[in-house]
Amino acid sequence: MVLLQTTDRILSAIGTLSPDERSSLAPSDTSLPTTCDQPIEHKTLIALSRLLPRTQAQTLSPLNVLLRGAHVYIPPPPPKPQPSPEYVALMERLRREQEQREYRSLVSKRESADLASDDDQDDISPSLVLNILLSIVLCAMAVFQLTRWWSNDGVRVLLSLGTGIVVGVAEVVVYMAYLRKVGTSKQKERSRVEKKVVIGEYKGEQEITDAQGRPVSIDAATAMEKEEIWGRGINGGMRRRVREKWEREQEKAS
Structure with missing residues (x-):
């Protein structure tokens, strides 16, 4: 036909x-x-x-x-079928899972980049070397000027050199102790596990509940934060120390 x-x-x-x-x-x-x-x-x-x-x-x-002038009739394309509710729910679930995977990937990359930047940071900078040299030279010159009334210039020079050497050794020892303390602090921070505690969601004057549905007493400043994050990170140590101090104060008050 x-x-x-x-x-x-x-x-x-x-x-x-x-x-x-x-x-x-x-x-x-x-x-x-x-x-x-x-x-x-x-x-x-x-x-x-x-x-x-x-x-x-x-x-x-x-x-x-x-x-004359007639053409073959081409029917219009059938309408596109509407997706079923099961298909829509499946796509929404897959979209949420993909967003969560992307978020976790971004967070892990950021943390690894922060750790790599801390590890790759050079401990000895040109400004540090310049400061140590200036300390040595200025201390030696100060000792040489303080002993200008001495008649023996050789002793003055030896005393100035000895003072410079002592100051240089002291600078190096102090800085090495500082680096050792910083390295120990980094190791402690990396060994700690980050904690994320869901304390509830602020909904105006409504009652705030935790993840188990139990009521939570919380002030307005803390209620604006949906999650309390402390532990690792750029300011993880500071957040942890503030939290520990607050917990000690609460224990003393109780």
């Missing part, structure tokens, strides 16, 4: 038919087109051309006249 697009000629030809002729063209389960670009069967056009009268002036058959 070939479907063609209805043209003005076809509509005009249908308009010249009587009701009986129209009923003979269109069976009970079909209807004749009423506007242009509607589909019409090729066999219906053949039957229509046989019903049309042919005049002496016509050189073409009525079928050729009706087919």
Whole structure:
């Protein structure tokens, strides 16, 4: 079965038919087109051309006249089916899981980058070396000037050199002790496990509950924070010390 697009000629030809002729063209389960670009069967056009009268002036058959300007009818594409509720719920769950994976990946990369930056940081900087040299030179010059009343210049020079050496050794010892203490603190911070405690969500004047549904007594400043995070991180040690101090004060008050 070939479907063609209805043209003005076809509509005009249908308009010249009587009701009986129209009923003979269109069976009970079909209807004749009423506007242009509607589909019409090729066999219906053949039957229509046989019903049309042919005049002496016509050189073409009525079928050729009706087919002039007609094109094959291409039906519009069917509408896209709507996704089912199960599909929508599945996509939403997968989207949330993907967002959580991306968040965890970003957090882990940030922490590893912070740790790498701490490890790769050079402990000896040009400014440190310059400060040590200035301390040695200035202390030696100060001792040399303080002993300007001495008659033996050799002793003054030796005393100045000894003072510079002592100051340099003291600077190095103090800085090495500082580096050792910093390294120990970093090791302690890395060994501690970060804790995240959900203390509830602030909802205006409503009652605040924890993850188990139990009521939580919390002030307005803490209620604005949905999660309490302390432990590792850039300021993890400071947060932990503040928390431990607050816990000790609470224990003493109770």
